[in-house]
Amino acid sequence: xxxxxxxxxxxxxxxxxxxxxxxxxxxxxxxxxxxxxxxxxxxxxxxxxxxxxxxxxxxxxxxxxxxxxxxxxxxxxxxxxxxxxxxxxxxxxxxxxxxxxxxxxxxxxxxxxxxxxxxxxxxxxxxxxxxxxxxxxxxxxxxxxxxxxxxxxxxxxxxxxxxxxxxxxxxxxxxxxxxxxxxxxxxxxxxxxxxxxxxxxxxxxxxxxxxxxxxxxxxxxxxxxxxxxxxxxxxxxxxxxxxxxxxxxxxxxxxxxxxxxxxxxxxxxxxxxxxxxxxxxxxxxxxxxxxxxxxxxxxxxxxxxxxxxxxxxxxxxxxxxxxxx
Numbered sequence: 001x002x003x004x005x006x007x008x009x010x011x012x013x014x015x016x017x018x019x020x021x022x023x024x025x026x027x028x029x030x031x032x033x034x035x036x037x038x039x040x041x042x043x044x045x046x047x048x049x050x051x052x053x054x055x056x057x058x059x060x061x062x063x064x065x066x067x068x069x070x071x072x073x074x075x076x077x078x079x080x081x082x083x084x085x086x087x088x089x090x091x092x093x094x095x096x097x098x099x100x101x102x103x104x105x106x107x108x109x110x111x112x113x114x115x116x117x118x119x120x121x122x123x124x125x126x127x128x129x130x131x132x133x134x135x136x137x138x139x140x141x142x143x144x145x146x147x148x149x150x151x152x153x154x155x156x157x158x159x160x161x162x163x164x165x166x167x168x169x170x171x172x173x174x175x176x177x178x179x180x181x182x183x184x185x186x187x188x189x190x191x192x193x194x195x196x197x198x199x200x201x202x203x204x205x206x207x208x209x210x211x212x213x214x215x216x217x218x219x220x221x222x223x224x225x226x227x228x229x230x231x232x233x234x235x236x237x238x239x240x241x242x243x244x245x246x247x248x249x250x251x252x253x254x255x256x257x258x259x260x261x262x263x264x265x266x267x268x269x270x271x272x273x274x275x276x277x278x279x280x281x282x283x284x285x286x287x288x289x290x291x292x293x294x295x296x297x298x299x300x301x302x303x304x305x306x307x308x309x310x311x312x313x314x315x316x317x318x319x320x321x322x323x324x325x
Contacts, residue, residue: 028270035066036066036081037049038076045254052277053066055277058280059280074094078110084258086259092115097309101166103310104314105161119278121254121255122294122295124252125250126224126225129204130200131197150178153200154201155202156190156202158186159186164203170316190202195212207232222238248312278294
């Protein structure tokens with residue numbers, strides 16, 4: 001199966017080359033940097049963006065502003081950056097799965113090939129949660145109960161175009177179980193449903209509902225990736241999907257992009273600024289409070305991850321979503 005991904009334009013190679021180029025403009029950034037977030041203010045990606053922007057502003061000595069361009073289900077933000085002047089002053093900040101799933105599941109006016117990767121700053125796996133009244137502590141119990149009561153259990157997800165949905169379908173398909181997947185209108189309503197015990201389990205990005213997990217009201221049943229980097233030590237050893245017959249990695253890596261026509265020298269300068277902010281004490285302090293320690297992946301590593309995630313999600317779609325039973 002062939003997938004048209006970032007490698008078709010060699011973006012990873014451009015970013016790799018940019019990493020060794022010296023900065024050619026000492027005055028970068030020459031003006032306000034605008035970080036575009038294609039989601040509403042107050043969400044996880046927006047919260048991360050604002051913390052990073054503050055660290056970037058401190059490092060750059062110039063204003064760094066977060067713009068929430070949400071029209072068209074996030075299309076406006078993506079298109080705005082796609083068409084922006086390639087001067088490194090307009091960046092897109094989004095989660096890997098949140099840029100991949102719309103491209104895979106519906107027709108959108110942008111593609112991975114429209115951007116160059118600067119780097120990634122924050123990684124959070126998607127996790128499966130249940131209200132304590134469900135009486136479950138791991139996914140094995142959910143799988144067993146779903147097999148015993150086919151079609152009766154429910155899995156809440158943020159939408160049908162999300163990593164949440166991909167993880168739900170992979171878990172069901174790989175384990176041969178039948179449960180109803182219920183889409184909500186985003187993470188906010190899904191949070192309320194999990195807290196209100198309105199679904200058997202909910203699948204959402206960590207560290208959403210971490211406070212409720214700490215209080216013991218919500219149980220962490222499993223995760224789409226390692227929780228070893230989470231600040232709440234009791235859940236660091238939570239079993240991952242591959243321990244439940246589902247050898248996939250589901251989560252989101254928040255990173256930054258610029259238009260594909262941006263020159264290698266500008267990419268290098270912009271990436272250097274983002275890296276400095278990502279590794280700053282201020283951003284580390286934010287991570288400790290928010291739930292996970294920040295990361296720094298250079299542009300090549302981030303591009304490579306996007307390719308892998310895109311192919312993996314397409315395979316899950318082909319195997320467990322598109323196939324007729």
